[in-house]
Amino acid sequence: MSTIKALIFDFDGTILDTETAWYEAFREIALEHDIELTLDMYGQCIGTSLHVFDPYDYLIMDKQVPMDRETLSKHVHARHTKMMAQEGIRPGILDYLAGAQELGLRIGLASSSKRAWIDNYLAQLGIAHYFETIRTAEDVELVKPHPALYELALQDLGVQPHEAVAIEDSPNGARAAAAAGMHYIVVPNPVTTFLTFDGEPHRLESLAELSLQDMLNRVLTAPDTRANSTKND
Incomplete structure (x- = not known):
C-alpha cells in the first residue's frame, strides 16, 4: 500500500471561503440591473482564471450594465471586502495543518490566484509558516484545471503524485489534482x-x-480513481 507523504491545499474556497463572497457580490450587482447571474454560469470561473467565463465581460458586454470594467471592479471589490470581514478560516483547516506537521507530512499550497492575494490572507490568518511551498498563478502558463500548479508543488516537496493528497473545493481544482495523478478530497x-x-x-x-x-x-x-494511477504507482 502506498504511503501518503504530503498534503497540498487549495486556498480560495478551501482554506478561506473567498468564493461565496465573490459570487454574492456579482449576483447582487446583477440583480440591481434585473439580471440573473446563475451559479451554473458563474461556477465556470471558480477555481480557475476568467478565460472560460468572465463575469465582468458578461455583465458589461453581454448584458449592457452601464459601467466600465474599472468601475464595476471597484463595486465588486467593495462588496467582497465587506463580506469577507465576517469570514474566518474554514472548520478543520487548522487541525489538519497541525496534524500534518505532527505526522511529519510535507505541506504545500497550490492556487490559481496571484501570490500577493495569497500572502495577504495567509498573514492575516497566521498560517503561512505551515507551507513549505506555495505555487500560484504567476508560476505557470495555465492554472487549474491544468495540473501544472500541482505538478510544481509536488516537485518542490519531493514527493510522487501517489504520495500526496490534494484538498480542494471546486470541480476545476479537483480536475487539476486528478490530472496530476494525485489522491484528492x-x-x-x-x-x-x-x-x-x-x-x-x-x-x-x-x-x-x-x-x-x-x-x-x-x-x-x-478504490483508486486517480488519473494516470497505473503510470505513477
Whole structure:
C-alpha cells in the first residue's frame, strides 16, 4: 500500500471561503440591473482564471450594465471586502495543518490566484509558516484545471503524485489534482457544493467531520480513481 507523504491545499474556497463572497457580490450587482447571474454560469470561473467565463465581460458586454470594467471592479471589490470581514478560516483547516506537521507530512499550497492575494490572507490568518511551498498563478502558463500548479508543488516537496493528497473545493481544482495523478478530497463551500464534480470523489462537508488520520486511511483504502494511477504507482 502506498504511503501518503504530503498534503497540498487549495486556498480560495478551501482554506478561506473567498468564493461565496465573490459570487454574492456579482449576483447582487446583477440583480440591481434585473439580471440573473446563475451559479451554473458563474461556477465556470471558480477555481480557475476568467478565460472560460468572465463575469465582468458578461455583465458589461453581454448584458449592457452601464459601467466600465474599472468601475464595476471597484463595486465588486467593495462588496467582497465587506463580506469577507465576517469570514474566518474554514472548520478543520487548522487541525489538519497541525496534524500534518505532527505526522511529519510535507505541506504545500497550490492556487490559481496571484501570490500577493495569497500572502495577504495567509498573514492575516497566521498560517503561512505551515507551507513549505506555495505555487500560484504567476508560476505557470495555465492554472487549474491544468495540473501544472500541482505538478510544481509536488516537485518542490519531493514527493510522487501517489504520495500526496490534494484538498480542494471546486470541480476545476479537483480536475487539476486528478490530472496530476494525485489522491484528492473535496470539501465544497456554500457555492461549490451545488456544482457538479467529475466521478465520485472523496467528499466531506467539512474537514472537522473527519480526523486527518481517518481521512488518510479512507483515501488509501478506497478504490483508486486517480488519473494516470497505473503510470505513477
